[in-house]
Amino acid sequence: MPHQIIEYSANLESKLDIQQLVDSVHAIATEIEIFPLGGLRTRAARREIFKIADGHQDNAFVHLTWKLGSGRSEEVRSSAGKFMFEQLCNVLEPVYSESPLAISFEIQEIHPVLTYKKNNLREFIARRK
Secondary structure: EEEEEEEEEHOOOOOOHHHHHHHHHHHHHHOOOOOOHHHOOOEEEOOOOOOOOOOOOHHHEEOOOOOEEEOOOHHHHHHHHHHHHHHHHHHHHHHHHOEEEEEEEEEOOOOOEEEEEEEEOOHHHHOOO
């Protein structure tokens, strides 16, 4: 883990390459030592219906959510989160400097018992090396 979910307002697509944003956020997470590559998932969700602040049509948002497996200390999560948020803001700076943009980030810890998973990604990654 983590699962990284980037929600963004649809009005950003004319100002931002969303695939490049996904690629950047994914690459940044690979730099964080606590995340095994085989558990990393990054996806974007376009939000068609939204209203931000005063409702002006130019207002936009990007919200990143991390869903992390449990067990990491708050200090470790906080340090990784601060690094990611700083890098996310850097990636979005060209849009932020030119347009009204709200950038937010939240870390959620997944319950250690009430989560179910199955994948063979690690085996395939190892074979590719």
